[in-house]
Amino acid sequence: MRVVIAGAGAVGRSVAAELLENGHEVLLIDKSPQAVSVERVPEAEWLLADACEIAALDEAALERCQVVIAASGDDKVNLVVSLLAKTEYGVPRVVARVNHPKNEWLFNDAWGVDVAVSTPRLMSALVEEAVSIGDLVRLMRFSQGEANLVELTLPEGAALVGTRVGEVAWPQDTALVTIIRGARVLIPDPDDALAAGDELLFVAAPASEGRLEDLLSPRGQKRPREDPGDRA
Template identity: 65%
Template sequence: MKVAIAGAGAVGRSIARELVRNNHEVMLLERKLDHVEPAAVPQAQWVHADACELSLLEAAGLENYDVVIAATGDDKVNLVLSLLATTEFGVPRVVARVNDPRNEWLFDESWGVDVAVSTPRMLAALVEEAVTVGDLVRLMTLRKGANLVEITLPDTTALAGKPVRKLQLPRDAALVTILRGERVIVPQPDDPLEGGDELLFVASQDVEDELRAAVGL
């Protein structure tokens, strides 16, 4: 997979190293010349370019990339790049970093963003996930209004012992994983549920109340 990352700061470089380690082809775009340090991630292609300049993105061949990651420290730049990547270059997948949580509402498909990653939101969600039992916790917003959400079943849940197929889920919700202790379970229709199970769903925001009802919350 070919991935272009805008912003070669600590975040961009860390993402690049991880992707290179997983055998992906990576290009790092950096506006500040003193931040262009090929030795920091030698396996990546480094390009000195402003990610908001259409001509420079054309020269970099952005249309040839499968994913664009807007990882700069400036939300305005990340939004502009996301829009250009989608509308001008037809990049299939755009992931954007949200620096200021107050701007999170802007990072949606109208700006070309498939997945918005907000560090404060993610940290808060992880804290909630660790301590919340018997309620829905939104872990991440995915594309087109779908969310990755988690529900931890109470020890006294009425679902204990019942098979997964007994869950009457709303139309736009899917159970993707059950976390049980150290086990990661790909749910099958006849798998029994237990109190304390952490259920991970992909669900439309519109059906979250129905999802709560389906698991007895």
């Protein structure tokens, strides 16, 4: 897979190194001569250019890319790169870095973004995930299709403890993706019984999150509903 990364800072270089280890072809673009440090990721292609300019993206042959990652430290740059990648070059998958949470609402399909990754929000979500039991934690938002990756650790006393996965009437637009049980990662099977302490990962529509949290809460403890936007 050919991947172009706009922004060769610490984030862009780290992503490039991971992708190269997994056998992908990577091109890093940055307009700063100081950022273009070929020796740091020698296996990658490098281009000293402004990724917001059509001429630079033509030189990068974006039409041959399967993925573009807008990873600069400037949200305006990341939005422009995402929009150009999607509308001018038809890149199938565009991933964009969100630097400031207040700008997160802009990173959607209107700007060509398929997946928005907010570093501050991801860090706070990981903290919540580590300490929260029985509370739904939003880990990632998928811009395309308006779905979220959410997690909940099933608490003691939850109504569904001991219930088989196939017997649960999950809310509409909700899919149980995996169950993490201790050191094991389980692909959900209809005959699997849910256990207290299971870490459940779902892909769910924002409108379904409140019903999902109610369903997984301890018996008789309905949680106060909130506007899904409050979690964003």
